[in-house]
Amino acid sequence: MTDENNLPLKIQKEAWLENLMDQYGDRLTKLAYSYLKDWGRSQEVVQDVFLTCYQQYDIYEEINSYKAWIYRITINRCKDVLKSSWAKRVVLNNQLFQYMQTKEPAPDLASLQREGDEELANSVLSLPIKYRETIHLHYYEDLSIPEMEALLKINQNTLKTRLRRGRKLLGETIKRGDVYEG
Known part of the structure; x- marks a missing residue:
């Protein structure tokens, strides 16, 4: 060519x-x-x-x-x-970064705040990865269970269980106030 x-x-x-x-x-x-x-x-x-x-x-x-x-x-x-x-x-082990953080919200957090409640966004980030990914894909990316199954290569029933458990953990996290702080 x-x-x-x-x-x-x-x-x-x-x-x-x-x-x-x-x-x-x-x-x-x-x-x-x-x-x-x-x-x-x-x-x-x-x-x-x-x-x-x-x-x-x-x-x-x-x-x-x-x-x-x-x-x-x-x-x-x-x-x-x-x-x-x-x-x-x-x-x-991000101890160093804790000392370097500014008072300004990070761009990612500011973006999530515009889309929804700050406490909810922080609570989602505090979930274990398997629940965080299903919550994020389902609620933030609007993917259906079949779309998530194809994407993650995980059985639909497993995804439904993770969503249910993730929502439960999210509710408990919000009640306790155990949220991700950046």
Whole structure:
């Protein structure tokens, strides 16, 4: 192929990626944050997700649901980060970051506050990951149980149980006031 033949494909590929970024960028960052609880790291994960999308442009016609595909990539990247040594050093032992926090709300928290109640958002973030992911996908991303089943590769009954238990834990967390503080 000559450069002339590549130019239209490159422009088409970049337009496709730009459309994905516009459509899913904020939602993916919030999804990543629900796993990582670190806004900067969440943005890095989403950038990596979009790089993966760009690299896999040649299969875009084979993708049935872009939303499920891109959410799956994001969730997998977040789980990889949580398994990494970075997560063990920073997320689990973030004493240094507690001293560096400002009084200004983080951009992620400000965004969640606009969408709903601050206490509820903090309570969701305090849930164990398996409940947090189902609550986030169902209530914040408006995914149905069958969509979540396809995305997470988890049985519908398991998802329903996690939603029920997650709601119960959420209610208990709000009553006790045990919320995530950033």
